[in-house]
Amino acid sequence: MKRKSIFCMTATFLVVLFVNIAFAETINILVDYTTIQAGIDASTNGDTVLVQPGTYVENINYNGKNITIGSLFLTTADTSYISQTIIDGNNNGRVVTFNNGEDETALISGLTIKNGYQNNGNGGGICCNSSSPKLENLHILNNQTNWSGGGISCNESNTIMSNIKIENNNSSVCGGGCLISYSSIEMENISVINNQAVNEGGGIFLFESSPIMEEVSLVGNSANKGGGLSFMSNSSAHLLDGLIRENIANIEGGGLYLSNSNPYLENVTIALNIANGNGGGICCRDSSNLNLTEVDILANDSGGRGGGLYIELSNPNIENTSIRFNTSLTNGGGFEASGSSFNLINSTVQGNTAGSNGGGICIFNSTPYLENVIISGNSSVDGALWIKETSIELNHVVISDNNERGINIYYYSYLELINSTIANNNEQGIYSYLHTDINVKNSIIYGNSYGIYVNDWSPGNTSITYSDIYNNQSGSCYNCSLGVGCIQTDPLFVNQISGDYHLSWTNFPISDSTKSPCIDAGDPNSPPDPDGTVADMGAYYFNQNVSIDEPEQSTEFNLTNYPNPINSNTSNLTVSFSIHKPGKVKIQLFNIKGQLVSTLLDEERNVGEHSISSTVDNLSSGIYFTNLIIDGVEKEVSKVVVLR
Numbered sequence: 001m002k003r004k005s006i007f008c009m010t011a012t013f014l015v016v017l018f019v020n021i022a023f024a025e026t027i028n029i030l031v032d033y034t035t036i037q038a039g040i041d042a043s044t045n046g047d048t049v050l051v052q053p054g055t056y057v058e059n060i061n062y063n064g065k066n067i068t069i070g071s072l073f074l075t076t077a078d079t080s081y082i083s084q085t086i087i088d089g090n091n092n093g094r095v096v097t098f099n100n101g102e103d104e105t106a107l108i109s110g111l112t113i114k115n116g117y118q119n120n121g122n123g124g125g126i127c128c129n130s131s132s133p134k135l136e137n138l139h140i141l142n143n144q145t146n147w148s149g150g151g152i153s154c155n156e157s158n159t160i161m162s163n164i165k166i167e168n169n170n171s172s173v174c175g176g177g178c179l180i181s182y183s184s185i186e187m188e189n190i191s192v193i194n195n196q197a198v199n200e201g202g203g204i205f206l207f208e209s210s211p212i213m214e215e216v217s218l219v220g221n222s223a224n225k226g227g228g229l230s231f232m233s234n235s236s237a238h239l240l241d242g243l244i245r246e247n248i249a250n251i252e253g254g255g256l257y258l259s260n261s262n263p264y265l266e267n268v269t270i271a272l273n274i275a276n277g278n279g280g281g282i283c284c285r286d287s288s289n290l291n292l293t294e295v296d297i298l299a300n301d302s303g304g305r306g307g308g309l310y311i312e313l314s315n316p317n318i319e320n321t322s323i324r325f326n327t328s329l330t331n332g333g334g335f336e337a338s339g340s341s342f343n344l345i346n347s348t349v350q351g352n353t354a355g356s357n358g359g360g361i362c363i364f365n366s367t368p369y370l371e372n373v374i375i376s377g378n379s380s381v382d383g384a385l386w387i388k389e390t391s392i393e394l395n396h397v398v399i400s401d402n403n404e405r406g407i408n409i410y411y412y413s414y415l416e417l418i419n420s421t422i423a424n425n426n427e428q429g430i431y432s433y434l435h436t437d438i439n440v441k442n443s444i445i446y447g448n449s450y451g452i453y454v455n456d457w458s459p460g461n462t463s464i465t466y467s468d469i470y471n472n473q474s475g476s477c478y479n480c481s482l483g484v485g486c487i488q489t490d491p492l493f494v495n496q497i498s499g500d501y502h503l504s505w506t507n508f509p510i511s512d513s514t515k516s517p518c519i520d521a522g523d524p525n526s527p528p529d530p531d532g533t534v535a536d537m538g539a540y541y542f543n544q545n546v547s548i549d550e551p552e553q554s555t556e557f558n559l560t561n562y563p564n565p566i567n568s569n570t571s572n573l574t575v576s577f578s579i580h581k582p583g584k585v586k587i588q589l590f591n592i593k594g595q596l597v598s599t600l601l602d603e604e605r606n607v608g609e610h611s612i613s614s615t616v617d618n619l620s621s622g623i624y625f626t627n628l629i630i631d632g633v634e635k636e637v638s639k640v641v642v643l644r
Contacts, residue, residue, distance in 0.1 A: 026050050036060050036069065036087065043067045050074065051111065053084040059093040059116070062133070064100030073110025073137055082110050082139055089116035094123055095143065098131035104160065106133035116143040122179055123153030125169060132158040140177075144170040148205065149179030150195060157183045166203075167193045174230070175205030176221060185211045192216065197223040200257065201230035202247060210236045217243040217622075224250045225283070226257030227273060236262040243623060244268065245643070249275040252310070253283030254300060264291040269623055269641050270308075271298040271565065278302060278336075279310035280326060290316035296641065297321065297335075298565060302328040305362070307352060309335035311342060321347045329355045331386070332362035333378055341367045351377045358386035359404055365389040375399045376499060383408030384425065387415070394420050398501055398539045402426065406448060410434045410455075417443050419522070421501045421539040423493075428453040429472065436460040442522035443467045444491050444501075444538040445476075454479035466523040468537050485523060491538065492516040502540040509544070516542065557636045558609070559628045565641040566616055573640065575600060575626050576611040586629040587612065591622060600626070616642070 024046040027039040031052070037060045039049040048068040060069075071085035072078065089095035095116035096108060108126075116124040124143035126135065140151040150169035152161075166177040177195035190213070192203040202221035206229075216239065218228035227247030231237065235258075242265070244255040254273030270281045277283075280300035284290045290311075295318075297308040304310075307326030321344075323334040333352030349360040359380030367390070376398065378384045384402035387409040393416040399406040406425040409415050411434045419442045422429040429448035432438055433455030444467065445451040451472035454462055459479055466485030469476040476488060492514075494500040506514035519542045522535030529535055531545035558578045563570055575587055587601040600614045619642045628636045 024048070028052070029056075030054065040065060040067065040069070045105070048074070051085050053081060055086040055088050057088045057090050059089050059095055059097075060087065061097040062100065062102050062106055062131075064102060066102055066105040068107040068109070069111070070108065071110035079137070082137060083112055085110065086112040086114060088114055089124075089143070091115050091117040094118045094121070094125070094127055096126045097123075098133050099127065099129040100131065102131040102133045104132055104134055104158075106131070107136065108133065108138065109136040110138075112139040112141060114139075114141040114143065118145040118147070120146060122147050122149040122155065124149070124171070125151045126153070128152075128154045128157040128159045130156045132160075135159060135161045135164060137163045138165070140164065140166045140169065142168050146172040148174040148197075150175065150197070151177045153179040153181075154183045154185055155179075155181045157185060159183070159185045161185065161190060162188045164189075165191045165193065166195065167191070169195045171197045173198060174200045174207075174223075176202045176223065177218075178204045179207075180204065180209045180211055181207040183209045183211065185209070187211055187213045187216055189214075190216045192218045192221060192228075194220040196221065199223060200225045200232070202226065202249075203228045205230045206232065206235040206237060206261075208233045208235060211238075213237055213239045213242065215241050217245070218247060218255075219243065219245045220247065222248040222250070226253045227275070228255045229257070231256075231258035231261035231263050231288075233260055234262070237264070239263060239265045239268055241266075241623070242268040244270045244281075245272055245621075247273045249273075249277070249279075249283075251275070252277045252279050252304075254280045254302070256282045258282075258284050258288045258290060259286040260288060262289040262291075264293075265295050266293045267295070267623075267639075268292075269296045269298065270300065271296070271641065271643060273300045274303075275301075276303040278304040279306045280328065281308040282310070284309070284311045284314045284316060286313055288314040288316070290314065290318075292316065292318045292321045295321045296639070297323045297326065298641070299325045301326070304328065305330050306332045306336040307334065307354070311335065311337040311340045313339045314342075315340060316342045317345075318343065318347060319345045323347065323349045323352065325351045327353045331356050332358045333380060334358075334360045336362040336364075337366050337368065338364040339366060342369075344368065344370045344373055346372045347374075349373065349375045349378065353378070354380035356380065357382045357408070358384070359402060360384040362386045363388070363390045363392065367391050369393050369395075370397050371395045373397045376401050377403075379403040383431070387413050389413060392416070394418065396420060396539045398423070399429075400424050400501060401499060405429075405431045407431065409436050409438070411436070413437075415439070417441070419443060419535065419537070419539060419541075421446070423447050423501060424496060425449075431455070432460065432462070434458050438462045438464075440464045440467050442526055442535050442537050444518060445469045446471055446491060446493075447496070448472045450474045450478055451476040452478070452480055466521065466526075466537065468518050468521075485521070487517060487521065489517050491518045501538065503536060503538060503542045505542055508542075519544075557628055557630075559626060559636040559638045561626055561638055561640040564639075565643045566619070567643050571615060571617050572613045573616045574611055574613050576609065577628055577636075578609045579605060579607060579630060582606050583631045585610075588627045588629070589614075590625045590627060597624065
């Protein structure tokens, strides 16, 4: 009996499913009904309400029905129908409402949603409240609310959004473009443009939510905090392949603001944002764990602290990130950290400017760790790296060619400088005062005004061992002395003029005058270099693990794009690369979606350094990638940003 019962239940389910499919209908608006709401009212689950081109002045509610509403885009894939088919709320209420448990089988697609006004509630254009429909191929335009979510509001929702433009919407509180609260939505290929919120999240505001956001662009939005995007109260979004550009915050976080949240940003460009207060690019506060991987923080501006990034009472992890050409009115041209424990790894801090201290980085009362970091070409009143009340470890760090001191450290701070290079800064390599302890080991300090200058005013303890302190104009050390293993001789950099501070050994493996004296000269008790030899001095070790019969084949092809970013005044892109054996070289340009834009080069090239130039007048704003292929094998990819 049990098996028979299961068979009967299964058969009944299949019959019901067949009946539902068989009786699904298409309701044609302007043919069957004159309004979209009338079509909804006449529909049942599974039906399609097909809307003919035109403007429909109404405010619709799905009323719990899992149906599809769309323009002729549904049947033709012609995107022109999106702008031709409009639901106009006439500033007389929300345009589209999902609030009766609609699920992912409810769909709205191929329409323009405009002129909604929600008084005393969320979501002027679309509201998904305890519902999870699909929103696709939409233009959400000129909607507003006197609360939050001017364009779209999602509350307790698992909505899936794709191919949507959210533009010129407004909220009197938060989320000018979009409000996401208590939700785990998915967003793909979303443009959030020129939206405004009074308080937070001019583009998007998240509250206790964890969306996946892929290929989301936030451009030209504004709010008091988080001009582009704001995370609040334990939000943990994953933002992948995104662009946060030209947003404005009246107070903090021009591009991005977060408080007590844990977002993860990967392959994101944060450029040309402005904050009148702290954090031109990003403002990170209140126990937030920000994770940045392959992020470009570029040309942002702060009227307070932290031109690119401001961190307070938070614990970010920053890897493979570039912080370039940002400016702050006061401290931290690149970024400032206060009361925080953070990691900065495999990253570059370059060309930033501060009106006061820390042209590159300014740190207060924190415990940072820096590894494989370049801090170069920064400018401020004092210190490319400025440190106070902080215990900091620098490992394989280059601080070079800054228009100021390399490191300014003071007031009960501790500096551990291991296998690092401080070279060619306009003032002292390291300037220390007021109870500051310094331990320098296996490092090179070269070409500064003073190598290490310990101020007479309450000096701390300084230990300098197994390091090369050379060619510092006013002397190697002031108020300190060189310890065991130290040398004072030319380190023989590969090319310091071009900023290449690798150690040279032209006639390797012959131990002659071409061998840098810093090779194998580090502390013999230090961990060996990756090639198994005694630790070298400086940030870069010389790889001796090379066969004499088989010269070293570098894995670096030095693929670079210039200028980067490309602005409206640029007509050509120069791509430079190097190859280590003759081969068939192909260089292709892809957009952020992985689509081939053009092939820039496809020909045989000989050993050496090469460059090509190609017109970019036809490229619109966005993120692109050059791809280097040698003899059919992909070797290297390099990002280039276009800012029109």
